[in-house]
Amino acid sequence: MTNPDLSGAYALTGPDDCLRLYADWADSYDSDFAAGMAYRLPAETAAAWMRAAAPTGPVLDVGAGTGLLAAALRGLGHQGPIDAVDLSPEMLDRAAQKTLYRQLTVADVTRPLPLPAVYAGVVSSGTFTHGHVGPEALAPLLDIALPGAVFALSVNAAVWDRKGFASAFEALGPRIAGLDQADVSIYGDEARGRDPDHAADRALIVTFRKT
Numbered sequence: 001m002t003n004p005d006l007s008g009a010y011a012l013t014g015p016d017d018c019l020r021l022y023a024d025w026a027d028s029y030d031s032d033f034a035a036g037m038a039y040r041l042p043a044e045t046a047a048a049w050m051r052a053a054a055p056t057g058p059v060l061d062v063g064a065g066t067g068l069l070a071a072a073l074r075g076l077g078h079q080g081p082i083d084a085v086d087l088s089p090e091m092l093d094r095a096a097q098k099t100l101y102r103q104l105t106v107a108d109v110t111r112p113l114p115l116p117a118v119y120a121g122v123v124s125s126g127t128f129t130h131g132h133v134g135p136e137a138l139a140p141l142l143d144i145a146l147p148g149a150v151f152a153l154s155v156n157a158a159v160w161d162r163k164g165f166a167s168a169f170e171a172l173g174p175r176i177a178g179l180d181q182a183d184v185s186i187y188g189d190e191a192r193g194r195d196p197d198h199a200a201d202r203a204l205i206v207t208f209r210k211t
């Protein structure tokens with residue numbers, strides 16, 4: 001087996017492929033990938049959500065992985081409950097060890113979610129990207145959010161047009177308000193030496209609220 005990496009992740013072809021890759025990647029994701037690439041997207045997404053939200057009520061971390069976004073929210077002072085949802089049980093196992101989350105759920109976020117509609121915030125970093133999740137997840141996520149819930153979702157800039165995010169947000173019409181986006185670097189300078197093909201990748205952090 002070759003070591004899991006970003007090229008493998010971007011080339012995923014469906015849920016079974018995703019489960020296999022992240023089962024292999026969970027152990028080294030933080031120490032090898034996130035540290036080695038100076039992965040800054042969880043911190044950028046957490047900061048965007050904190051700027052847009054009054055930090056009360058439960059927050060759902062979508063495609064939570066090993067919990068880097070919850071750690072960033074805690075680092076910025078967010079004290080309310082954070083729940084995690086992810087397709088990969090192995091990634092959620094690593095997240096559980098950090099005791100950042102109130103509850104962890106294994107589920108596919110492109111389908112109706114087995115979660116109650118109690119969320120005052122919905123956040124996601126690194127999940128709306130190549131080979132992962134597209135705009136089809138927006139409606140299931142709105143379904144489990146409270147009216148007024150604040151969303152901060154990162155979308156890899158290279159899939160914004162390709163996966164039709166602009167028209168998907170437009171189609172949500174009056175279900176959302178205050179749509180805004182910020183263009184950020186996904187990785188820090190250290191990534192240039194390690195993975196020059198992806199070091200300059202960018203994401204749009206989309207913020208909005210459910211009406």
Ligand SMILES: C[S@@+](CC[C@H](N)C(=O)[O-])C[C@H]1O[C@@H](n2cnc3c(N)ncnc32)[C@H](O)[C@@H]1O
Nearest residue numbers: 063064065068086087088091108109125126127
């Ligand atoms: C690149 S990782 C990002 C993890 C974490 N949010 C971070 O920023 O480090 C992408 C995560 O999305 C999850 N994922 C991919 N497709 C999914 C789906 N359809 N439903 C739920 N989670 C999914 C993967 O299992 C993986 O943990």
